Amino acid sequence: MTLASLFIDALRFIPDNAHLLLDKALETAKLAFTALGIALLIALPIGLWLGHKHRGLTLALGVSSVGRALPTITLIGLFIAWLGVGFWNVTAALVVIGIPPILTNAYFAVDGVERDVVEAARGMGLTERQIVTGVELPLGLPLLLAGIRTAAVFVVATATIAGIAGVEAGGLGQIMANPVVYGQSGVLAAAFVIAAMALLTNFALGTAQQAASRRMAPRA
Amino acid sequence: MSGLRLADGGGPVIPNFGHGSACLRHNHWFCPSWVREHWGDILQPALIQHIKLTLVVVGIGLAIAFLLALAGFRWRFLDPPLGAATDVLYTLPSIALFTVLVPITGLEVITIAIPLIAYTLFILYRNIVTGLRSVPAEVLESARGMGLTRRQTFMHVEFPLATPAMMAGVRIATVSTISIATIGAFFINYGLGTPIFDALGVADIFRTELVAAGGLAILLALVADVLLSLLQRVLTPWSRTR
Numbered sequence: 001m002t003l004a005s006l007f008i009d010a011l012r013f014i015p016d017n018a019h020l021l022l023d024k025a026l027e028t029a030k031l032a033f034t035a036l037g038i039a040l041l042i043a044l045p046i047g048l049w050l051g052h053k054h055r056g057l058t059l060a061l062g063v064s065s066v067g068r069a070l071p072t073i074t075l076i077g078l079f080i081a082w083l084g085v086g087f088w089n090v091t092a093a094l095v096v097i098g099i100p101p102i103l104t105n106a107y108f109a110v111d112g113v114e115r116d117v118v119e120a121a122r123g124m125g126l127t128e129r130q131i132v133t134g135v136e137l138p139l140g141l142p143l144l145l146a147g148i149r150t151a152a153v154f155v156v157a158t159a160t161i162a163g164i165a166g167v168e169a170g171g172l173g174q175i176m177a178n179p180v181v182y183g184q185s186g187v188l189a190a191a192f193v194i195a196a197m198a199l200l201t202n203f204a205l206g207t208a209q210q211a212a213s214r215r216m217a218p219r220a
Numbered sequence: 221m222s223g224l225r226l227a228d229g230g231g232p233v234i235p236n237f238g239h240g241s242a243c244l245r246h247n248h249w250f251c252p253s254w255v256r257e258h259w260g261d262i263l264q265p266a267l268i269q270h271i272k273l274t275l276v277v278v279g280i281g282l283a284i285a286f287l288l289a290l291a292g293f294r295w296r297f298l299d300p301p302l303g304a305a306t307d308v309l310y311t312l313p314s315i316a317l318f319t320v321l322v323p324i325t326g327l328e329v330i331t332i333a334i335p336l337i338a339y340t341l342f343i344l345y346r347n348i349v350t351g352l353r354s355v356p357a358e359v360l361e362s363a364r365g366m367g368l369t370r371r372q373t374f375m376h377v378e379f380p381l382a383t384p385a386m387m388a389g390v391r392i393a394t395v396s397t398i399s400i401a402t403i404g405a406f407f408i409n410y411g412l413g414t415p416i417f418d419a420l421g422v423a424d425i426f427r428t429e430l431v432a433a434g435g436l437a438i439l440l441a442l443v444a445d446v447l448l449s450l451l452q453r454v455l456t457p458w459s460r461t462r
Contacts (some may be wrong), residue, residue, distance in 0.1 A: 003323060004322055007323075014375060016271060033284065065395070065445065066397045068392065068396055068398065068399060068441075069395050069398070069399055069404040069414070069438050069441035069442055070402075070438060071398075071399045071403075071411065071412075071413075071415055071434060071437045071438070071447070072399070072403070072440075073402050073406075073420075074401055074402065074430065074434030074437065075434075076432075077416065077420050077425060077430045077434070078430065078431075078434070079417065080420075080425060081424070081425040139323050153311050156313070157313030157315070157316075158313075160313055160315050160316070161315055161403065164406060165314065173315070174318060176315060184323070187319055188319060188320060188323075189315075190319075191315070191316040191319035191320050192316070192320075194313050194315070194316050195313060195316040195317075198311050198312060198313050198316075199308065199311055199312070202307070202308075202311040207368055212442070213319050
């Protein structure tokens with residue numbers, strides 16, 4: 001089979017097996033966005049609070065460099081070896097992967113807000129909580145969204161790897177790990193779909209990030 | 221093609237599984253005896269391959285990113301499209317890129333290297349351009365006042381002043397490459413990913429091999445980071461960046 005026909009077959013596989021691919025893509029998306037949601041719930045309050053207090057710079061930097069050095073496949077393997085194969089175990093590994101960029105960016109987003117602005121808000125009688133949610137969070141939103149974007153793209157890509165590590169309900173990764181069942185064209189088609197999902201995630205959050213920067217940009 | 225590693229479920233992957241030490245039979249998290257025994261035939265060769273791959277990838281990535289950054293710096297209109305292109309490459313999941321490349325470049329190391337190089341471009345390009353742009357206008361003004369040509373200004377002012385940002389990019393790119401390269405072993409037996417996937421291919425997961433090989437990858441990333449930060453200090457003694 002020539003290279004061109006292989007790729008044409010892969011492109012044909014997509015409409016021919018739209019139902020299967022959609023099911024698997026939804027599985028991957030469910031895995032990824034459940035993990036991203038939990039990562040947000042954990043990382044956002046910690047990052048915002050540390051940034052607000054201007055404390056924990058070492059933690060904010062350390063978390064991101066450890067996060068980068070950690071091979072995702074090892075992490076997923078450790079969680080499977082420890083807890084067994086299952087939706088929540090893989091989700092837990094993906095949460096660990098999603099936390100660093102969110103935490104670090106939340107920290108720097110709030111930490112970087114001009115002190116004068118925060119002082120003015122304090123002078124107006126805002127509570128610390130109101131300062132975080134009403135002043136620092138909106139001003140730091142572009143940077144915060146950049147972190148969420150990085151985390152989301154990373155988690156979506158890694159959710160596929162979960163399928164390859166042999167996880168049931170592993171979504172598109174399951175197709176990619178089974179050329180015997182789905183054929184080479186199926187494997188390639190799944191690769192196209194996951195690439196499209198990552199690009200879409202990146203584009204959607206990138207657009208949100210740009211909209212936030214435009215809103216927050218000081219008017220000249 | 222892909223998927224050969226876990227799909228075959230062939231013979232026993234752990235040597236003497238079930239006959240080894242009590243530690244191995246109970247599949248403990250870390251059996252030092254196994255690591256000692258297989259350092260020479262499994263772990264060390266994988267580590268050396270991993271280091272070689274990382275050096276080649278970051279080296280080529282830096283060369284390409286530098287040329288792109290020069291173009292994006294010299295001709296400003298090229299910067300947005302170049303930045304967007306490297307962002308798109310960076311977004312593509314490694315597993316998808318490896319899969320698509322296997323039929324094109326074959327089951328060769330180059331199939332792992334190409335996506336890894338592509339990923340370094342995003343970080344390196346952005347950092348180099350930012351570094352070159354960050355030179356203050358008054359510094360450029362005084363360089364011009366001293367009679368430096370455009371080329372001399374670049375060689376003696378802009379380029380050295382951009383080095384810290386560039387080195388910061390090299391550090392991030394190196395650490396990420398070491399980490400992502402492990403996934404490549406799903407397709408091609410090369411580097412520390414090979415023992416990691418071997419460990420995952422065993423029923424119940426061979427924990428010692430997973431921990432040893434995964435630990436080596438993390439250790440390698442941390443050592444590389446420290447070495448590069450030292451190099452950064454040597455190259456730019458005037459700056460004290462982290």
